[in-house]
Amino acid sequence: MNIDLKRKKEKRNAVVRWLIYALLLVFSYIYMTTAPLKLRTPLFVIPVAMCISMFEEPFDSAVTGCVAGLLLDTAQGTLIGLSGIILLWCCLASSLLFHFFMRRHIVNIIMLNAAAVIVQGLIYYFFYYAIWEYDHGGRILLHELLPVMLYTEIAVIPLFFAVKFLNKRFGLIIESYIEEKSDDIVRE
Amino acid sequence: MKDFFRTTKFKVLAALMAVIVGVMIYTLTRGGYSSDSASVFSVILEPFQKFSTTISDKVTSTLDMLFNAEKYYNENIKLKETLNEVYNDIIDYDKVTRENEQLRVLLGLKEEYSDYEFSAPCTVIARTTNDPYHSFTIDKGSNDGIEPYEPVITSSGLVGICYDVSRSTSRVRTLYSPKTAVGVTTVRTKATGIIEGDYELAEEGMCRMSYISKTADIKEGDIIVTSGSETFPANHLVGTVKEVGMEDSGLSQYAVIELAINPETVSTVFVITNFGGQGGAE
Numbered sequence: 001m002n003i004d005l006k007r008k009k010e011k012r013n014a015v016v017r018w019l020i021y022a023l024l025l026v027f028s029y030i031y032m033t034t035a036p037l038k039l040r041t042p043l044f045v046i047p048v049a050m051c052i053s054m055f056e057e058p059f060d061s062a063v064t065g066c067v068a069g070l071l072l073d074t075a076q077g078t079l080i081g082l083s084g085i086i087l088l089w090c091c092l093a094s095s096l097l098f099h100f101f102m103r104r105h106i107v108n109i110i111m112l113n114a115a116a117v118i119v120q121g122l123i124y125y126f127f128y129y130a131i132w133e134y135d136h137g138g139r140i141l142l143h144e145l146l147p148v149m150l151y152t153e154i155a156v157i158p159l160f161f162a163v164k165f166l167n168k169r170f171g172l173i174i175e176s177y178i179e180e181k182s183d184d185i186v187r188e
Numbered sequence: 189m190k191d192f193f194r195t196t197k198f199k200v201l202a203a204l205m206a207v208i209v210g211v212m213i214y215t216l217t218r219g220g221y222s223s224d225s226a227s228v229f230s231v232i233l234e235p236f237q238k239f240s241t242t243i244s245d246k247v248t249s250t251l252d253m254l255f256n257a258e259k260y261y262n263e264n265i266k267l268k269e270t271l272n273e274v275y276n277d278i279i280d281y282d283k284v285t286r287e288n289e290q291l292r293v294l295l296g297l298k299e300e301y302s303d304y305e306f307s308a309p310c311t312v313i314a315r316t317t318n319d320p321y322h323s324f325t326i327d328k329g330s331n332d333g334i335e336p337y338e339p340v341i342t343s344s345g346l347v348g349i350c351y352d353v354s355r356s357t358s359r360v361r362t363l364y365s366p367k368t369a370v371g372v373t374t375v376r377t378k379a380t381g382i383i384e385g386d387y388e389l390a391e392e393g394m395c396r397m398s399y400i401s402k403t404a405d406i407k408e409g410d411i412i413v414t415s416g417s418e419t420f421p422a423n424h425l426v427g428t429v430k431e432v433g434m435e436d437s438g439l440s441q442y443a444v445i446e447l448a449i450n451p452e453t454v455s456t457v458f459v460i461t462n463f464g465g466q467g468g469a470e
Contacts, residue, residue: 030236033314033325034244041317059197066204074233075317077352077359081212085205092201100189134366136387140320148318 013170020166021064024048024159029071040147045072046087046120047156050113051163053091054098055171065091072120078128083120090116106160113156121149231356234327237313245455304421305462307332310340312455313357320387321365322451323348328459329356337419339460345425345448346370346414347457358459362451363426364390372397372426373415379404380415383426383445393450394430400441406432412445421463 028044035041049068053061069087073080094112102108125145129137192198253260310326328334330353340347340360348362361368364385373380381400389395400406410429416422431444 026233026236029233030240032317033237034240035315035317036244036248043317058192059201062201063204066208075314077316077319077323079212080215081208084208088201088205088208096189096192132366134387140387144318144320 017166017170020170021048021052024162025064025068025071029075032075040144040151042151042155043072043075043117043120043148044152044155044159045069045075046116046152047113047159048163049087049091050094050116050156051109051159053095054104054109054160055163055167056095058092058095058099061095062088062092065089076124078124082123082127086120086123087116090119104164106157109160110153110156114153117149117152121145234313234356237325238311238327241311241313303462303464304460305333307334307459307461310358310457310459312457316359321362321385321390323359323361323365324451324454325357325359326457326459327357329354329358331355333461334358334459335461339420339424340457341424341460342449342454342457345427346420347449347451347454349419350459360451360457363395363447364451370420370426371415371417372412374406374429375411375413377405377410379406379410381443383412389444393452394427394444394446397429397443397445398435398440400443402434402438402440404441406441406443408432410443418466421460421466 025045025048028048032041032044045068049061049065052064056064065087066084068091069082069084070080072078072083072087076083090112094109094116097112098104098108125141129140134140307328310328312324313327314325316323316325326340334350334353336351336353338350340350346363348360348365349368350358351361352359362385363370363383366385366387368383368385370383371380372383379400381397381404383395383397386396397412406429408429408431412426412429414420414422414424414426425448427445427447429443430446433442433444434440435442
């Protein structure tokens with residue numbers, strides 16, 4: 001393929017890809033803030049950001065994580081920036097790990113997403129419940145936060161396949177080719 | 189991987205983090221107002237939230253109608269019976285109202301709430317994700333004259349208090365939250381106490397009234413209203429007493445209160461932006 005044409009196509013792909021990422025984040029945020037109160041709502045923005053970090057450059061992933069964290073802060077009513085910083089580091093670490101050490105496999109993203117969810121959840125619990133010494137603090141952790149962490153963990157599975165498909169369709173052409181070939185080699 | 193930490197991109201990320209930390213510290217010093225960065229998010233996301241809340245409310249009410257038709261039918265029969273009783277009460281009520289009006293004129297009392305200033309009707313545009321105390325966001329903020337720690341009501345009673353006020357939105361902390369403490373009194377005997385949220389009771393739509401004098405006369409069914417303070421005006425319905433007990437210390441009584449307003453279902457509220465005797469609270 002002509003190099004200029006390929007670059008043009010890759011640029012167009014990147015725009016479409018990032019547009020869909022942005023829509024995914026916005027819809028996740030809207031669902032989180034409008035879902036019926038009786039439901040424990042998964043914190044969709046975390047797995048979305050983690051899945052994006054799996055396929056994108058470390059810098060882009062860190063900025064995405066930061067935006068996702070700020071959305072999470074707005075949705076949860078926490079101090080603006082708290083989850084922003086947490087997810088910035090989580091997505092940066094995840095992106096670096098996938099670039100240098102790990103394969104883009106569902107088990108790996110499940111593990112890294114679990115780490116991010118646990119870190120965010122425990123810091124949120126500590127600052128918003130534990131240090132205030134509310135009655136039933138333990139029950140809140142057990143009945144409110146842990147189910148939410150679990151649902152957020154489950155949510156990463158469909159999101160992983162969605163983002164993987166998106167990258168196969170609109171990702172870097174050479175990278176997706178190498179990815180496919182390496183998968184074939186592992187299978188053989 | 190080490191090389192990444194020496195690149196300009198990493199320095200940009202470090203700068204971004206420093207900015208966020210700065211915003212966090214700035215927000216903490218704003219005394220209940222959101223920082224401008226939070227306001228930017230609110231302004232961008234508000235139309236999306238309004239749109240999705242409308243759809244979500246319609247879907248919820250349609251599903252509710254389908255699944256709870258039998259329950260509503262039975263409720264309807266009961267309500268018709270209650271209505272007949274109420275008709276009889278209205279006849280007495282008319283007589284009492286006329287007497288009351290004459291007494292008001294006689295004593296030169298002001299019309300109730302004439303010293304109040306209300307905000308425009310505020311629509312609930314978002315619920316705080318997974319908050320056990322059901323706080324929510326309304327579509328009016330400091331541009332509409334709302335300030336932090338102003339009371340939020342509906343025509344049926346008190347809902348909570350504003351906090352985290354941005355230019356176009358405000359967050360409302362409900363009576364379920366342990367951070368909201370309201371001085372209240374019973375209508376029948378004027379027994380006083382303080383309403384405080386409690387996680388276990390919030391799950392059942394109730395909260396706790398504490399610090400009631402050991403000798404106070406309070407019983408199931410008593411109506412609870414605000415007693416009046418610098419933050420909350422007096423005589424706003426809070427709920428009814430469901431249960432009364434003695435504290436473990438034996439020094440005072442407590443009561444479990446069923447709130448008049450269920451914050452989970454409320455969709456439109458008003459903020460009292462000014463009332464006689466109002467003062468700052470944090």
